[in-house]
Amino acid sequence: xxxxxxxxxxxxxxxxxxxxxxxxxxxxxxxxxxxxxxxxxxxxxxxxxxxxxxxxxxxxxxxxxxxxxxxxxxxxxxxxxxxxxxxxxxxxxxxxxxxxxxxxxxxxxxxxxxxxxxxxxxxxxxxxxxxxxxxxxxxxxxxxxxxxxxxxxxxxxxxxxxxxxxxxxxxxxxxxxxxxxxxxxxxxxxxxxxxxxxxxxxxxxxxxxxxxxxxxxxxxxxxxxxxxxxxxxxxxxxxxxxxxxxxxxxxxxxxxxxxxxxxxxxxxxxxxxxxxxxxxxxxxxxxxxxxxxxxxxxxxxxxxxxxxxxxxxxxxxxxxxxxxxxxxxxxxxxxxxxxxxxxxxxxxxxxxxxxxxxxxxxxxxxxxxxxxxxxxxxxxxxxxxxxxxxxxxxxxxxxxxxxxxxxxxxxxxxxxxxxxxxxxxxxxxxxxxxxxxxxxxxxxxxxxxxxxxxxxxxxxxxxxxxxxxxxxxxxxxxxxxxxxxxxxxxxxxxxxxxxxxx
Numbered sequence: 001x002x003x004x005x006x007x008x009x010x011x012x013x014x015x016x017x018x019x020x021x022x023x024x025x026x027x028x029x030x031x032x033x034x035x036x037x038x039x040x041x042x043x044x045x046x047x048x049x050x051x052x053x054x055x056x057x058x059x060x061x062x063x064x065x066x067x068x069x070x071x072x073x074x075x076x077x078x079x080x081x082x083x084x085x086x087x088x089x090x091x092x093x094x095x096x097x098x099x100x101x102x103x104x105x106x107x108x109x110x111x112x113x114x115x116x117x118x119x120x121x122x123x124x125x126x127x128x129x130x131x132x133x134x135x136x137x138x139x140x141x142x143x144x145x146x147x148x149x150x151x152x153x154x155x156x157x158x159x160x161x162x163x164x165x166x167x168x169x170x171x172x173x174x175x176x177x178x179x180x181x182x183x184x185x186x187x188x189x190x191x192x193x194x195x196x197x198x199x200x201x202x203x204x205x206x207x208x209x210x211x212x213x214x215x216x217x218x219x220x221x222x223x224x225x226x227x228x229x230x231x232x233x234x235x236x237x238x239x240x241x242x243x244x245x246x247x248x249x250x251x252x253x254x255x256x257x258x259x260x261x262x263x264x265x266x267x268x269x270x271x272x273x274x275x276x277x278x279x280x281x282x283x284x285x286x287x288x289x290x291x292x293x294x295x296x297x298x299x300x301x302x303x304x305x306x307x308x309x310x311x312x313x314x315x316x317x318x319x320x321x322x323x324x325x326x327x328x329x330x331x332x333x334x335x336x337x338x339x340x341x342x343x344x345x346x347x348x349x350x351x352x353x354x355x356x357x358x359x360x361x362x363x364x365x366x367x368x369x370x371x372x373x374x375x376x377x378x379x380x381x382x383x384x385x386x387x388x389x390x391x392x393x394x395x396x397x398x399x400x401x402x403x404x405x406x407x408x409x410x411x412x413x414x415x416x417x418x419x420x421x422x423x424x425x426x427x428x429x430x431x432x433x434x435x436x437x438x439x440x441x442x443x444x445x446x447x448x449x450x451x452x453x454x455x456x457x458x459x460x461x462x463x464x465x466x467x468x469x470x471x472x473x474x475x476x477x478x479x480x481x482x483x484x485x486x487x488x489x490x491x492x493x494x495x496x497x498x499x500x501x502x
Contacts, residue, residue: 031389035064035074037088044080044087048252051078052236053244061402065093071386072097077116077400079233079252084116089375089400090393094386095409095434098374098401102440102450107376107399109451110134115375116398119230122258123265125296131305141448143297146287148446148454150279150298154203159346162199162462166469169195177495188479188490189315193220196310200302205275212271219271222264223303227311228485229256230304235485265299272299306455309370312487316368317463318470319488320419321360322479328421329476331356333498336471341502346472351464359424361463362435362442366407367419368488369437370459374401387411403436475499 037043051060064073071094080087092098101107111118113131121128130147133140169191176186197219201209210216228235232251239247273280273295283294321328335356343350351357378397383390393399408416412434413423424432435442438459440452453459470477475496482489 028385028388028390030383031070031391033072033074033090033391033393034068034070035091037074037076041081044076047076047087048078048080048248049244052248052252053241058404061091061093061405064091065405070389071405072384072389072391079117082253083233083255086398087116089116089398090391092384092386092399092401093405095406095412095436097384097386097391098403098406098436099441100382100384101374101376101399101401102436102444102452104135104376104450106379106382108134108136108379109376110137112375112377112398114231114234115373115400117233117255120255120258122262123226123230124300125265125269125292127293127296129297129300131300135449135451142287143289144446144448144454146283146289146294146297147301148448149282149286150204151455151458157203158458158461159348159465161202162465163346163469165195165199165202166466168198170469170473173492174495177492184493185480186492188318188492189311189484192314192318193224193307193311196220196307196314197223200306200310201271201275204279204298204302205272207275209271212275213267214271218267220307222268223307225264226261226268226303227308229258229261231486232256237485268303269295269299272302301454305453308486309459312368313370313459313463314466315484315488315490316370317361317364317466319479319481319490320364320367321421321467322477322490323481324419324421326476328360329471331421332360332467333471333475336468337498337500337502340468340472346465346468348461351461351468354464354468355425356421357464357467358460359428360421360467361460362424362432363419363421364463365437365442365460366413366423366435367404367417369403369407370487371437371439372403374403374436374439375399407434407436409434471498472502473498 038046047060051057055063064075065071071092073091075089075091076087077089077091078087092101111128111132118132130140130143133143135141172191173186173188176182177184194217198209201207201219209219214222233255235251237247237251273291276295276298279298280291280294283289284291289297321332335354339350339353340346343353376399378393378395378399380395382393384393385391407413410416413431414420422428432442438446438453438456440446440450440456444452446452446454446456475498477492477496478494480491480493482491
């Protein structure tokens with residue numbers, strides 16, 4: 001995937017301005033899809049070991065892409081035997097082929113949220129929640145319209161409530177960084193998880209989790225355990241290599257039993273059920289969804305989608321902004337403080353005028369999308385193309401997209417591996433159609449008939465507000481970055497308080 005983009009501009013390479021539906025794709029040669037699956041069972045296990053242990057996730061895809069000289073190829077995806085009955089996929093690793101996964105007229109999204117396997121419905125009260133439904137199923141548009149109504153009814157709370165929760169986060173962050181006796185460092189991930197859970201619970205339940213049986217600290221821990229049991233087949237704990245066989249056997253070969261987290265999930269379910277009476281009543285009266293099913297869907301949206309997404313979203317945002325250094329910090333602080341002063345506060349109107357802040361958020365979503373994978377099963381025989389060729393996919397074949405490669409396509413983005421905060425300024429906005437973090441293009445809107453994240457705009461809004469609150473308070477900061485089971489780890493090592501007040 002060598003790039004020939006001009007080093008003076010982040011624009012699309014003029015030789016590769018192909019859209020998914022461009023008529024020029026007719027001139028691309030039709031080639032067989034390269035790659036193979038190996039021997040039954042053994043091939044999938046070999047690929048699983050490469051993915052988790054021998055090569056690691058990115059190198060797993062990179063080595064195959066380089067060996068096969070193609071961004072479209074056949075491979076096995078974890079977990080494989082004996083959790084997934086069929087691990088065979090066709091991988092799409094470029095920005096041009098990837099969007100076929102958003103076209104629900106061509107791909108089926110039935111039970112593919114987590115890939116080639118689906119966790120037991122015992123994790124969700126016996127229901128296939130909305131995230132596992134294909135848009136063609138009757139329940140999908142009904143539940144998703146209910147989600148839209150919940151968010152619309154609370155839009156006036158988004159900014160003030162999130163700012164309140166962020167205020168608590170920054171107070172705790174500053175206290176920890178200031179405590180030199182304890183090392184003068186602050187674990188951002190733990191503080192961010194607590195803040196995110198607090199915001200999500202208050203948003204939907206109109207009360208603090210401290211006022212429920214969850215108490216002030218249990219919510220994030222319970223959701224973390226519940227998430228781990230469902231996603232264990234897709235992660236590695238990073239133990240020394242002599243533990244690889246045991247870890248692979250325990251996490252990737254047989255599903256972890258849901259009954260081990262049944263009591264944790266029930267505690268979460270009960271807290272939401274007891275705190276969302278009017279919401280659940282509206283689900284029954286306005287949408288014909290039973291209270292029980294509605295609550296399980298609400299807990300999943302709050303815990304898996306919102307809280308789970310925030311666990312990777314906010315640390316990634318702070319990591320990349322932190323590593324970008326003082327020059328970008330100064331530019332963000334100048335823009336944010338000037339506009340907040342001129343607009344008289346942190347409002348939607350003010351946020352829309354912060355063009356650099358918006359670009360930085362989009363760049364963080366591009367370079368480290370919160371959800372790296374997309375799956376869909378071909379509904380019909382079809383032809384997909386990348387920059388160089390066309391490929392035929394047969395009905396019933398599983399299609400897999402690795403988003404971090406698609407959104408770092410060097411034939412689309414200049415310096416794709418670099419965090420460029422100004423990338424989406426001016427003409428750079430045209431590149432937003434290649435930002436795919438929300439299970440859709442950034443320029444598209446979620447509907448009841450597609451699988452795009454219903455809270456897409458809220459995620460972008462919250463990310464902007466986080467940067468606004470950060471740079472209202474501080475001129476600059478330094479961090480140490482690492483990796484966790486899910487996403488990046490961030491440790492604050494210094495904070496420089498704002499030299500100018502608004």
